[in-house]
Amino acid sequence: MATSAPPMDVAHAGSPEHDLSFIRKYIFSTDHKIIGIQFLLLSLMGLFMGGLMAMMIRWQLGFPEGLMPLGNLLPETMVSGGVLLPEFYNSLVTMHGTFMVFFAIMPLLVGVFGNYLIPLKIGAPDMAFPRLNMWSYWIAFIGMGIMLAGFFVEGGHSAAGWTQYAPLSSNPEFTGVVTGQQLWLLSIAILGLSSILGATNYITTVVNLRAPGMTWFRLPLSVWSLFITAILVLLAIPILSGAAIMLLFDQTIGTSFFDASNGGQPILWQHLFWYFGHPEVYILILPAMGMVSDVIANGSRKPVFGYHSMIYAIISIAFLGWIVWGHHMFQSGMNPTLGMTFMISTMFIAVPSAIKVFNWMGTMWRGNLTFHVPMLNAVAFVAMFVIGGLSGVFMASTPVDIYIHDTYFIVAHIHYVLFGGSLFALFAAITFWYPKMFGRMMNEFWGRVHFALTFVFYNMTFWPMHNLGLGGHMRRIYDPSQYEFLQPLAGTNRFISISAFMLMTVQMIFALNFVISWFKGKKAPNNPWDDNGLEWTVSSPPPHGNFAETPTVYRGAYEFSSPLVEEDFLPQDRKLEGDGG
Amino acid sequence: MSWLLPPGNSTYAGDIDFLYYMILVITGIAFFVVEGGLVWFIIKYRRRPGRKAYYTHGNMTAEVVWTAIPTVTLVVIGIMSGSVWMDIRGRNSVPPGALEVGLIGKQFEWNATYPGADGQLGTSDDFSTRNQLHVPVDQPVVVRLGTEDVIHSFFVPSLRVKQDALPGKTIDVWFEAMVPGRFEIACAELCGLGHYRMRAILTVHTAEEYVRWVQEQTAAAAAGE
Amino acid sequence: MAGDKHPNYFMIFVGLAVLTGIELFIAGFSWSKTLIIVTLLALAIWKAIMVALYFMHLRYEGNRLRIFVLAPLPLTVIIVIAVLTEYVW
């Protein structure tokens, strides 16, 4: 870890590409662009698996009495005679959350776009530590392999929820899962190492490898948010790793950290988990916000409104994000006075998010809105994130939280933020940078169809979950028909399930568009969206080493419709009269 | 699909529901303003050939205004919520003279223990019921909540009560029911295989009925011994 | 520090060793538990700061790096203090 790599510019400048074998170029590559694409393929696979698990969960909730279609394809320990078993249901709930958070959204945002965009956007030839970057990917790959292996071991996969509350998770007696649980913890600890290495790399790169003229306040917001996110990853992930290792020791070598009968503290797990978990929430949304800012400015043909307040909002979110974790634990038996403090800090953290929403609207105000597919998804992000943000106010109010905590209202909230928020932003980002990544355009028509259908079915799926929650519907229950007060909600549950199946189905449009465009898409020009960023000044895809010569930057990334030039965009590296060297 | 809460049946349900509806109205207004604004912008500023967007980097006044408004609103919501919270959960919030009932969660059932005639928990005349909780109406009840194994969460939707039971700790949670009847108790925290069927029934008796029920149970317990 | 003038690393080392000796000595005192803990913690933090300032030469670094290094330190305290309040209500 402390070995010194040769200075990057020396290693890359003019290193001829044909020197590298296929394996060095595409498998064990140290090129940040290849690693980004590797992360993209891996995490899209994670996203797909997380989605499939969600479908099984929705089947069980929508049709608790029905026999699951294709259920006979799964082993008897999961689905028996067409009936999804409760132990498998608990595993599904756990692994849906785990996959979506750790193996889909987080690597998509941080692993893919952190890798792909940071060096290109700051004008660097590669990351500061390319070999470390390669390790970061392969360690994540191993982590995912271990996580997947959990499905095939005796006793099934971890069934303690993605939050792994001790002692349900620490004592195998309580769930009947031994190996699966240990694999879960091992996988998360390994993934943590990958994230920390990645974050170290991103931070160093942004601090030290910016092109001349790329000052802090000329950085695109996507880079700013990825930089702040990397700091959050760097400081939050070791907390999870440490706690996961303690839990793993409770399972394997007989320690008693979370075992109340031997002097341990079950609530300590919750504190540690959420001390990691709340910064994690922002890890899952900040890069989305940054990339959406880029796309909205481009689609509006206007500079980002309040660029500086956007940055200050990101920074204050990163600070406040560390002192609000207790709002996940209002009903956990935590000291109620502490709960009061957390409620107030939580109220404050809503403010920077509100500022960002208003600034996005300000950006669109009096713009010349061009609705290409990325812009459609980015605007949907804003619209959906608003809903997720507003529903958060209910939970922040501790008395209201007494009622809605651990109900589907929370499920609706998290999906409005993570799916409506992060995932729409990812659709925007993937479609926006796809031409740069693969050198081909994605199909515009099918992109629009995918967007429209996703938007409709997404809202049909998650909006009614608010109402389920207000009816008192608990999370993570296998069979709601057990309760009289939930029986009137069976119709809503069924409606949600059918919408969810449609939602999953229309994602196939995206998958096909992604794959077919890779081979058959229209050749992409260098700058298909008339954008200002440095990545658009090089070929699509960019060559190894990115820039033939280090670019010089003269202005910020959002000089759209500037009065200085005829066109409505002004690239960052274009020298105008009067620009100093 | 309703945005109304189901009828509440505890003395503080009204306060909680008021906060909920207040936040619903505030966020509702914000929702329509923001989403409406977005739709309006999308239509009004859609691309037209030959037009250039208005070149601006922002406006300080606007930033201050839209920072101040949410801050003030949220702080007010926070302060109002805080006083209700302290009434329900604060250090001295349990009303004096509340009837004590023990409730222990275990995979996957709720076991309630009642003080017998002496009104004290932990004495020899205690008796218990399984998956049944009986309380009198119009009298504060403090549930001494514990668990034998994992974390469970004591959830009575109609009372607006939810509290996790933590291993190694007894947590007091109080309520005062207003209407007699039969209500459901659920476990709201994933507690294992049978989490979904960890259901119990809360029976709220009238005062006289409750006295009679306690006498029956005491007699039955005595006969059982 | 100019190339040929290093801080007196040997003296720092002696200082660390002596402070460790003092700690061992104090740990045996029959003072009140709280006083011992506070004294020992102060000495340990003193030693840690010496290592950071001289051995890790933070003393000679620019302010930007120092800010970077000091930034995570509040986080170490926040979590411990918050969880400790669980015991005092």
Add this chain to the structure above:
Amino acid sequence: MDHAETAVMQAPSRREIGAGVYSEKLGMWVFLGSEVLFFTVLIGSYIILRFGSPESFADPGKILNIPVTAVNTFLLICSSMTMVKAFACVQDGNQKGLKLFLVATVLIGATFVSVQVFEYLQLAHEGFLPSGYVDGSHFAELAAAGDLPAKVNIYGSTFFTMTGFHGFHVTMGVVCMVYVTIKAFQGKYTATDHRGVEVIGLYWHFVDLVWILLFTIVYLM
């Protein structure tokens, strides 16, 4: 510090250098930031658990062997000094001193780990494990006689986890140090470019710093 400045100057292009130091050094400091939080979890849990049930923790010296670890602490401080001396030597272009002090650091570091292994074996032999007392062991008898706490499960848990992870870090440090030493013997470090030595040094001193805190908190309180 002029050697750092020269290193920054050596950077091949006129990039915006944000923190004023070269990338490897910045990267190590950034990585140490995450290590701080990792050890916070372990040490913080110890403080919290101890505060919550003080009766499960033995008084200083009752179970743990303070003299042996005091010597070990001294060793680690020595190794920090030899490390920083190696760094000073390479700055002055003193190749002989560099090699000598690096080898000394490796040896002292390895000794520290060995002593820790010896300490663990001794504790296990006397009946103290991450899971508490071993039935029928020396310590269990003392506990039964009332000389030691009745149960030390969380004491064992926290002690072995904290010191074990510290020992793991020292071991990793020794491995990396061997690599740096080999490179030093190949003459790869010069008075103007000695990034490897400085970066491994930062890691090594950090591990020393953690031990200084651990020793006081775990052994003396």
